[in-house]
Amino acid sequence: MQIIRMLRHVAVARGAVQRPLRSCWMSVLPVRCLGNSSSQIPENASFHSAASSEADPPRILITGGLGQLGVGLANLLRKRFGEENVILSDIKKPPNYVLHRGPFIYADVLDYKRLREIVVNHRITWLFHYSALLSAAGEANVPLARALNITGLHHVLDIATEYHLRLFVPSTIAAFGSTSPRNPALDLCTQRPRTIYGVSKVHMELMGEYYYYRYGLDFRCLRYPGIISADSEPGGGTTDYAVHIFHEATRRGKFECNLKANTRLPMMDVSDCLRATLEVMNAPAESLSMRTYNISAMSFTPEELAQEVRRHLPEFQITYHVDPMRQAIADSWPMNLDDSNARKDWGWRHDIDLPELVTKMLNFHRSDTRVAQTN
Numbered sequence: 001m002q003i004i005r006m007l008r009h010v011a012v013a014r015g016a017v018q019r020p021l022r023s024c025w026m027s028v029l030p031v032r033c034l035g036n037s038s039s040q041i042p043e044n045a046s047f048h049s050a051a052s053s054e055a056d057p058p059r060i061l062i063t064g065g066l067g068q069l070g071v072g073l074a075n076l077l078r079k080r081f082g083e084e085n086v087i088l089s090d091i092k093k094p095p096n097y098v099l100h101r102g103p104f105i106y107a108d109v110l111d112y113k114r115l116r117e118i119v120v121n122h123r124i125t126w127l128f129h130y131s132a133l134l135s136a137a138g139e140a141n142v143p144l145a146r147a148l149n150i151t152g153l154h155h156v157l158d159i160a161t162e163y164h165l166r167l168f169v170p171s172t173i174a175a176f177g178s179t180s181p182r183n184p185a186l187d188l189c190t191q192r193p194r195t196i197y198g199v200s201k202v203h204m205e206l207m208g209e210y211y212y213y214r215y216g217l218d219f220r221c222l223r224y225p226g227i228i229s230a231d232s233e234p235g236g237g238t239t240d241y242a243v244h245i246f247h248e249a250t251r252r253g254k255f256e257c258n259l260k261a262n263t264r265l266p267m268m269d270v271s272d273c274l275r276a277t278l279e280v281m282n283a284p285a286e287s288l289s290m291r292t293y294n295i296s297a298m299s300f301t302p303e304e305l306a307q308e309v310r311r312h313l314p315e316f317q318i319t320y321h322v323d324p325m326r327q328a329i330a331d332s333w334p335m336n337l338d339d340s341n342a343r344k345d346w347g348w349r350h351d352i353d354l355p356e357l358v359t360k361m362l363n364f365h366r367s368d369t370r371v372a373q374t375n
């Protein structure tokens, strides 16, 4: 870090710093590329994004916000920073309840100019980049996954750098592959995934870190496990079974699982995931010894999850009809993540383990079923 700062200092002094043009390199910039920034990168560039305070809250944009995680994140951030300071965006049409809870805007991350306009017009200071095509959906449409997960990311990186945003992009257990250590996977280890989703997330981790060292972009990233949420549907991942099982258990008393009974994967309740996201964004820059952290909570197999469900619903039955594509993906992912760096650096702790998760999910779906029956 010290060496990089020194090199940057020398380069700046010589006026020789190059900046990225969205997809190529040049030393003289047209106005549209990272061009507003002063011609020199400040010495303390790593710390120049807006911090949060009660008096001066960040102005936040969430991309891809109508998926499994975005609405919950917006709720959490609005409680903390005020309803008007958090803008949810997506290319999907928002349901009414989303519109009633705070600002929503159409934003396609593939439209660089419009995205830049939004950041400027709404004076955005923090950006949570959630748009992505997940593991199973990505394998079903590789060109779209490549465009959304890689080109979309490049747009976000350039805009975040140009306007000195603090940028959060989630990574995933999918960023590991079959040659990574599986129990546990470390923050720094071999990463050779073989899904377009995993490859694009490794690319994202490296690009974010590169922009941090090269341009001082305040990039922060967590590798999420499979996330379990009650009131939002997953968008085409390999861990989706662990969300769907609760819906089916309460409605039909049985569930057909598309992964093998003994497939162990890291998982996390959505409340822990979103709290971790806010905590790492709020962490003082000096406390972060790295820019991409594993976070971990629990790890279970479909059979173990079914057993826990049976403690509440003794008649519950699980059967297995394995999807070979999803199974191959799951078999290449770690069974556990080592998150000791997150725990040490910024005090990460998970609150919810498997028994609490199952109680919470079943309570939600039982009351949801009762409401549906009375309507």
Ligand SMILES: NC(=O)c1ccc[n+]([C@@H]2O[C@H](COP(=O)([O-])OP(=O)(O)OC[C@H]3O[C@@H](n4cnc5c(N)ncnc54)[C@H](O)[C@@H]3O)[C@@H](O)[C@H]2O)c1
Pocket (backbone or CB within 6 Å): 063, 064, 065, 066, 067, 068, 069, 070, 089, 090, 091, 092, 107, 108, 109, 110, 129, 130, 131, 132, 133, 134, 148, 170, 171, 172, 173, 223, 224, 225, 226, 227, 228, 233, 234, 235, 236, 237, 239
């Ligand atoms: N849900 C999980 O278990 C999990 C685990 C690890 C990491 N993550 C990461 O967290 C983030 C959010 O995940 P999620 O589960 O909410 O995803 P999701 O698939 O449910 O939602 C993604 C959203 O992106 C939107 N989108 C698609 N194309 C777009 C475009 N061109 N411009 C803007 N938005 C577009 C979709 O409409 C969708 O609402 C993703 O980056 C994902 O990789 C999720």
Ligand SMILES: C[C@@H](O)[C@H](N)C(=O)O
Pocket (backbone or CB within 6 Å): 134, 135, 136, 172, 173, 174, 224, 225, 226, 227, 236, 237, 238, 239, 240
């Ligand atoms: C693990 C995560 O990235 C996502 N839920 C998926 O299965 O694709």
